[in-house]
Amino acid sequence: MLLIGPVLVSARKGPKATAGAVIWSVALTVTWSVALSVADRHSGEFSPAAVALDCLVLIMGGGTAVYGARRRTEREAELRHVAQRSRDAVLRPLAAEVDGVVFSSLYRSVSEFGLGGDLYDLAHTPHGPRLLIGDVRGHGPEAAMLCAATVGAFREGACGSPALADLAAHLDARISGDLGPEDFVTVLLAEFAPGEVRLVNCGHPAPLRIGLRAEPLAPSRPSAPLGLDPRPQLQRARLGAGERLLLFTDGLSEARDAQGTMLPLDDRVREAACLPLLPECLEALLSLATTHAGGSLQDDLALIMCEPRCATPTGHGTGRTIALSSGAGADARHP
Structure with missing residues (x-):
């Protein structure tokens, strides 16, 4: 006994x-x-x-x-x-400057082994820097496999698709064979040009343009996620010097407190997103979501902060990619 x-x-x-x-x-x-x-x-x-x-x-x-x-x-x-190792191969930490736009990322998974349902990737293309962020239905190894398929499809089609809507259609077609009867993937595609950002949103939370206030860039006509016959439209928004763009998964916007109240995307989010260094911003946003959720997140979380530095011509310029040295590598940490 x-x-x-x-x-x-x-x-x-x-x-x-x-x-x-x-x-x-x-x-x-x-x-x-x-x-x-x-x-x-x-x-x-x-x-x-x-x-x-x-x-x-x-x-x-x-x-x-x-x-x-x-x-x-x-x-x-x-x-x-x-x-x-598998997660790092799929979700490469972003800490770079591409064609005058600085990118920084942070990822946290609630899974025991760090495999979750959130995804992101950055591609330097002839059309300018293209960014993907998404969220797969579910958690665990099955969701991680679908994440890998989606990121692989993005890397395959990011340079060859002339328009963002074409890239979304390519993603939908490529992962259709990996989707179960109830599976879907929300994605947000972003393409950066001097002074603006172009967006295609397939059922994903709208990004925030951080300037004098935190402004959600919601599409005029919502589209279904990948796997549910998406029909997104191209959206263009101003993004000038001194402004930032925050892309996130619902682990931020749907973080809930003990009463079930979701985290409001208010001035606290803007204050966190306006810290001097981008990695500091992401850590502050993670801390804000964790504190609101009572000390531990209930969902995976991916955050990407983008900031134009200068109006370098995109696509036909030098095509340089510069790793940041002023602490930007700190956002590459994983749990």
């Missing part, structure tokens, strides 16, 4: 906690036997050999539980490592 404790601990905890449970079981056996012998010292039923045998059985069984706990933690560590 006393072996049940170490076995249960080994199924959830590591080898140290399991060894502690074994020690407590052995100590309880000895203490209980001594207490019975003192309470009934004349019965003659106390047997040191029997107590030693019980302790030996506990130690042997507990040792097996400790070994099992160690093997389980090693396998989990290996799985986490593989999952992290």
Whole structure:
């Protein structure tokens, strides 16, 4: 009976906690036997050999539980490592300047192994920098596989599609075979040109233009997500020097407090998005969402901040990509 404790601990905890449970079981056996012998010292039923045998059985069984706990933690560590490498191959951290636009990203997953349903990517194309952010229905490995398929389709079609609406149609066609009966993917595509940003939104939360206020750039006619016959329209918006564009998944806008109230995209969001360095902005937004949700997020979260630096001609310019050195790499951290 006393072996049940170490076995249960080994199924959830590591080898140290399991060894502690074994020690407590052995100590309880000895203490209980001594207490019975003192309470009934004349019965003659106390047997040191029997107590030693019980302790030996506990130690042997507990040792097996400790070994099992160690093997389980090693396998989990290996799985986490593989999952992290796979995630980093799909979700490459953004910390670069492309054609006069600075990009910075942050990603957090609520999954144990860091595999979630949010996705993003950046492509330098003849049409200018093109950005993708999206959210797959669901969580876990299945959602991560669909994320990889969507990002792969974006990398395949970002340069060859002359218009953003064509790129959205390419994504929809390429991932249709990977979608289940109830699966869909919300995506937002952005293309940057001097003084403006062009958007195609397929069921995704509208980005925020951060200037004198936080202004959502919602499409005039909403479109269905990928997998549900999307028919998006091109949207053009001003994005000049001194303004920023915040793209996010619903892990930010739908973060809920204990009463179920979603995080309002108000002045607190604008203040966080106006910090001097883009990685600082993203960390502040993550902290804002986490605090609102009571200390832990309930959904995956991806954030991308974009800021025009200068009006460098896009597409036919130098095509340079410069890694930022003034702390921008800090946003590349993963959980």
